[in-house]
Amino acid sequence: VSLGVRSYPILIGKGLIEAAPQHLLQHLGGARFAIVADEAVGALAETLGTGLAKHGLLLGPTCFVPSGESSKSFARLQSVCSALLDLGLERNHAVIALGGGVIGDLAGFAAAILKRGVRLVQIPTTLLAQVDSSVGGKTGINAGQGKNLIGAFHQPSLVLADLSSLKTLPPREFRAGYAEIVKYGALGDAAFFDWLEKNWERVFAQEEEALTHAVEVSCRMKADIVARDEFETGDRALLNLGHTFGHAVEAWAGYSGKVLHGEAVALGMMLAAQFSHRQGLCDKSVPERLGAHLANCGFATSFTASGEGNAANLRSQIGALPTVRELLHFMEQDKKVRDGQMTFILLRSIGQAFVARNVDRGQIASFLEGQLT
Ligand SMILES: NC(=O)c1ccc[n+]([C@@H]2O[C@H](COP(=O)([O-])OP(=O)(O)OC[C@H]3O[C@@H](n4cnc5c(N)ncnc54)[C@H](O)[C@@H]3O)[C@@H](O)[C@H]2O)c1
Numbered sequence: 212v213s214l215g216v217r218s219y220p221i222l223i224g225k226g227l228i229e230a231a232p233q234h235l236l237q238h239l240g241g242a243r244f245a246i247v248a249d250e251a252v253g254a255l256a257e258t259l260g261t262g263l264a265k266h267g268l269l270l271g272p273t274c275f276v277p278s279g280e281s282s283k284s285f286a287r288l289q290s291v292c293s294a295l296l297d298l299g300l301e302r303n304h305a306v307i308a309l310g311g312g313v314i315g316d317l318a319g320f321a322a323a324i325l326k327r328g329v330r331l332v333q334i335p336t337t338l339l340a341q342v343d344s345s346v347g348g349k350t351g352i353n354a355g356q357g358k359n360l361i362g363a364f365h366q367p368s369l370v371l372a373d374l375s376s377l378k379t380l381p382p383r384e385f386r387a388g389y390a391e392i393v394k395y396g397a398l399g400d401a402a403f404f405d406w407l408e409k410n411w412e413r414v415f416a417q418e419e420e421a422l423t424h425a426v427e428v429s430c431r432m433k434a435d436i437v438a439r440d441e442f443e444t445g446d447r448a449l450l451n452l453g454h455t456f457g458h459a460v461e462a463w464a465g466y467s468g469k470v471l472h473g474e475a476v477a478l479g480m481m482l483a484a485q486f487s488h489r490q491g492l493c494d495k496s497v498p499e500r501l502g503a504h505l506a507n508c509g510f511a512t513s514f515t516a517s518g519e520g521n522a523a524n525l526r527s528q529i530g531a532l533p534t535v536r537e538l539l540h541f542m543e544q545d546k547k548v549r550d551g552q553m554t555f556i557l558l559r560s561i562g563q564a565f566v567a568r569n570v571d572r573g574q575i576a577s578f579l580e581g582q583l584t
């Protein structure tokens with residue numbers, strides 16, 4: 212990721228957690244490390260901690276955090292900060308975040324504020340974190356008022372995406388992360404989207420070559436976009452393809468686990484593609500192709516329509532549907548809405564997304580009306 216003095220490498224491959232001491236020595240020479248880890252990855256934390264201790268690089272015992280979104284809280288931030296200070300964390304030390312996006316966001320924010328900022332190493336252990344949250348420097352926690360409302364930009368110094376860590380990831384979590392991979396193809400790389408249509412089963416089977424390619428292309432695209440627009444004043448918004456609709460669905464479901472983030476994004480991308488077609492911005496083959504691929508992978512691609520094969524709709528997945536009013540309510544709480552005009556990421560074709568800043572609320576309402584009946 213090219214950001215001048217804040218540039219950093221992303222290493223992708225199998226066995227990187229075992230080889231972590233040598234990579235940390237190479238890229239963060241002179242530092243010692245405190246590990247913050249998800250309770251679900253105890254075995255990986257053990258491997259990492261033992262390796263670091265052998266090289267005299269470990270500050271102390273791993274700080275374990277309970278799994279799940281509720282750990283992105285002030286209370287948990289406080290206990291993590293306190294544990295890291297108890298270990299004797301100094302400004303020249305570094306925090307390692309070992310886990311999914313929850314741990315990356317929480318431990319990353321702790322690193323951003325402890326001693327006014329210590330270095331951060333992201334070791335993402337979910338597919339979503341490897342292709343998305345570990346790269347780009349957004350860190351933070353949730354507020355009662357909404358998700359990710361308290362945080363800081365704090366770029367990591369190194370990202371180690373160890374593909375072998377994904378072996379224990381529940382298949383549903385793997386698939387949810389894959390939605391973000393499809394997003395990169397849909398928003399900016401038609402050839403990659405073609406490749407995914409042909410190779411997705413090899414990615415899901417975690418074949419090394421295919422999985423490496425999928426993670427690498429995704430990270431490169433995120434890195435390029437972040438390098439162009441680190442603080443999201445322009446182009447970085449493209450990464451929100453599917454997220455305005457998706458966040459509304461997640462918020463309506465109460466972040467309950469009934470709909471995972473990636474599942475909401477898959478449905479949200481479909482809605483963005485269908486809305487784009489309805490506005491005359493793209494050919495109908497765009498929503499058709501996107502929908503066919505997402506349905507093949509097992510995602511719900513509509514609220515109500517009965518799909519082909521194993522494709523479910525959202526109603527059959529969670530047994531209820533939001534109303535148009537509810538969805539609009541949550542969209543309006545989103546940071547992307549101002550004065551009845553909504554910002555959406557829309558599609559001209561597969562691989563060509565753009566930021567549409569003046570989408571009329573009424574048109575969204577009537578579109579959703581059609582989708583929900
Ligand atoms: N900072 C960013 O740019 C950014 C981008 C996207 C998402 N996010 C945030 O990321 C979070 C979602 O991330 P996520 O999908 O990784 O969720 P997560 O961190 O909750 O992980 C998903 C589940 O997998 C478990 N898990 C993690 N690694 C595992 C492994 N190797 N084996 C078995 N189980 C494992 C976790 O315990 C959890 O139950 C959200 O809070 C979201 O806001 C941040």
Ligand SMILES: [Zn+2]
Pocket residue numbers: 343391454472476
């Ligand atoms: Zn996302």
